[in-house]
Amino acid sequence: MPRPAPRPRPQIKNPGKLFARLMQFVLKRYGLAYLIVFACIIISVIANTQGTMFLQTLIDDYIKPMTQTPNPDYTPLLQAIAKVAVFYGVGVLATFAYNKILIYISQGTIMEMRNSLFEHMQDLPIRYFDTHAHGDIMSVYTNDIDTLRQMISQSIPQLINSAITVVSVFIFMLILNVPLTILTLVMVGITTFVTKTFAGHSSRYFVAQQKDIGKVNGFIEEMLNGQKVVKVFTHEEENMKNFNELNDQLFDSAYNANQYANYLGPINAQIGNVSYVLCAMVGGILATAGMGGFTLGKLASFLTFNKSFNMPISQISQQINSIIMALAGCERIFALLDEEPETDNGYVTLVNAQKENGVLVETSEHTGLWAWKHTHQADGSVDYIELTGDVVFNDVDFGYNPDKIVLHNVDLYATPGQKIAFVGSTGAGKTTITNLINRFYDIQDGKIRYDGININKIKKADLRRSLGIVLQDTHLFTASVMDNIRYGKLDATDEEVYAAARLANADTFIRQLPDGYNTILTGDGANLSQGQRQLIAIARAAIADPPVLILDEATSSIDTRTERIVQDGMDKLMAGRTTFVIAHRLSTVRNSDCIIVLEQGRVIERGNHEQLIAQKGKYYQLYTGNTAETA
């Protein structure tokens, strides 16, 4: 039998508890089904063992007596075989039934596990994604879920099957003959001991192999990513030399690991055979002597049991091993499910409004006029406040890590329609500020007010709906251009999409794509240029038509002409909206109503272009590029 190579067992703190939690997840949904599976396995195993017992009856009760009668009557034998056939039939049906049920249990569990993972993940705060490697998150969906499926659909049922088989075979063996049973047990003991020794060797080498694979793969990845540099520096030969060294090392450990793992097969099989032979010899002598009523038929049955006793025993340890492996994956799955979701205590909501006699009234239609619906918690009275885009920061302190404050005492005010530009060196805290307005992160101290309302009181979804955001690295989805723009407003008509694209200066190039608006974008819009991706992101923000905008201008070097088109699109988008922009372009900065100069998390200068130039401070230095002398 090909057996999976023994892997080093991962360390898990509380496997029992973890297993219980997993079973709770499964049993809550499929408790009854699992019970039926359990019953079917028992039926299947018993049908199988009774068949083996029949061998004894066949030989002792039918064949032997019949050889002594001159004209044997086969009718009783036919009846007996028919009876066994019925048992077998039930066994086959039970096998079919439990395998079939298991499909739905395992696939269903996996689907629900996957769904709850994803749904839970959607509710996690941005902090989670910023602090966890995306590769690790992905591996939960791929590797961990996969091992879990194996565990539920294979390891656990097989373990149950093996356990039941071992127990029932053991009982029948005892019934047939006690000394032979003891002999069998002794041989099993020897097998277990030898296997353990070899498995220990093997798993030591597997650890080494795992490490060497890591090294080789790391080297391959690094060098192939830099292959063009390797060529330019004609470094091919040295590269080969280093690679061969690592590769040979991997061969050594892989060879050893697999060699020892492979030994387990023949060793198990042949000790099993020896056990079989010994039982045949001892049993043969017992039967010859007719000691203790031991018959030829009993020997036949016993030998069959001997064969079917060894296999499940060696399987049990394998299955336990793979369950532990799967539990390590489970631990990561549950860790993700245990992550604290984003909390939202906001109660102020965003509603469509219209003015009746100068008074704001809530309406269900889209009017283009929005209002904050503020239900006062004390008396339940409702206020409507018009959404205008008035944002005020009041003495705000913030740190991604509470011990390390990165923004200090930030004061800001943006009146509706104003354009506020943030400038400053990398790491000065520009991007951080934009993370706070939409509550991707919560501030430590101070207050942020939006149209006079503390943003903590606004429902997060509504707050974010009122803010448009265009990030520096544009993320597009695998879908048509049309759907990507429509992401900003799911119920937008095609006409609205075209209009938004025109506003963003994206319409022209989109129409030149192979399938126009129906062109499918893949791999984050890999088939588009950087500038084109930005234009689509701008169109996406435009269709959402938010009163307040947060823009992070791209620094990447797109050429001057494309840049001008992008810039023009951004300008059109900003018109008439309160805009916070992390600026890299001279024109953006100069055209701002207010420029905020940040340094090391503090606002050091503020004012419009002329005022700041006159101040001859940091802004003046940045603007004139005379940094070398002052740095």
Place this chain on the structure above:
Amino acid sequence: MLKTLGAQIKEFKKASIATPIFMLLEVFMETLIPYLMASIINNGVEKGDTHHIFVTGAWMILAALISLIAGCLGAKYGAKAAMGFGRNLRKGMFEKIQTYSFANIDKFSTPSLVTRLTTDVTNIQNAYMMILRMCMRAPSSLICAMAMSFYISPQLASIYLIAVIFLGTCLAFIVTKAMKHFQAAFVKYDDLNESVQENVSAIRVVKAYVREDHEKGRFRKASQNIYNMLCKAENVVVWNSPLMQFTVYGCILLISWIGAHLVVGSSLGTGDLMSLLTYCMNILMNLMMLSMVFVMISMSVASARRICEVLNEESTLKNPETPDFDIPDGSIRFENVTFRYSQTSEQPVLDKINLSIKSGETIGIIGGTGSSKSSLVNLISRLYDADEGAVYVGGKDVRTYDMDTLRSQVAVVLQNNVLFSGSILDNLRWGNKDATEEECMEACRLACADDFIQTFPQKYHTHIEQGGTNVSGGQKQRLCIARALLKNPKVLILDDSTSAVDTATDAKIRKAFRESIPGITKLIIAQRISSVMDADHIIVMNNGKLDGFGTHEELMRSNEIYRDVYTSQTQGGGDFDEGGAANA
């Protein structure tokens, strides 16, 4: 395909041949045991001959021992052959990739090459071990057991033959049908994982647009779809075990019934009946195993194909037969050069370029994205070959030079440059592995990298992480320039290599170049007009054509594109430079 892969077995041929032979021996010895058992029953137990029981028992144990030794040797050589084969495949591919030209690398893409060298090799290596061990074991075990059965009783053995045909047909049907379903499901499964990946990296967009519920809905639908597809596939496979049981049970019952008649009629011993029943399990189990091996192998075919593609790819660039090792100077000339990345594309990437650059000149190159600036310089160090016309360095066609010589004399700082894990010194010495620490420092001073290196606690021994993630973009670019300088080349090409360096430092680097390495021909591609303004000559590229060539003043007068770029960058459209950001 088999020939290409077979050629990689090399020194492991012996092990590859020995393995199946040992497996055969193991199987043969193992098959003898039930046969000898029949003899114990028939001639020992039934006749009351204890001596016969002992002798035959001893033979059986001997058979088991030989089987054990053969099995272990098979295990050993199997592991050796398979892991060795894997090693050779990795080595062969890696070696081949080293000979690849840029065009070859572009064709495969880096992530795809990485997968081929890692996952695909592992798949093939495991499949190979499976083939050597199981592919021999399963059918031969089946055949041996079958032969033994026929030897004992042709009448009863024919039942097995029918059973094998019946079960074999069923399994073949199940396997092919299930595989089709599984493959379709796995494609969808990959799509799902990809969309999760996309969702994770774009989580800010999802949250900013409050699309969590929208995403959940989409995911649920896709997830349900995969559930349906996998259930469909599993529902085919589900027939496996019951069918197997049905066949085994059927055989047992038939053998019992017919066997009883034969034994009673004295044409069969009781022991024979018992050993026949043992062979029954043997035969059918191995048939099952065979179908599994078949699945494994067919799953690894795709990997094998991908590996062969790498091994069979021939480099598009070849060294001349009698290469020239002497490059007289750093002058460069393009004569009627036309170039395409793909022979099928209509629009050439470079269209009839004529150019002449004197040794020691500083040349600026400017133009929009896709105007073929990089393509132009890539022809100089023969990273690609021109389709028509010729490129001359030092007065000779680049195709006459030894490639290594040419590339060490024409240093290119690529646009997407990388540093490797290792110390700063290790990285610098890529340029010249014998460079002293003093020479490295000198190069870094020229590239304005020394200043920031000195601020690191371990200075030149600072460890650079893979991909250079622990230095800023501007620092990385300056280290890459220093690395290229260490080659002491005749021509230095900077492909947009100071984009992340602030303007002041950029100017300082150019000044250092002018003063310290006047003899080297310097080609500087840039987006920033200030980076090229003071060059001896400036090349303006537009859509693969040479749009202008001249000094700043000349171009300001005569070239519309140049003037346009100049005005837009100096009057409002340019960078609000993050002064000092890169060296902060």
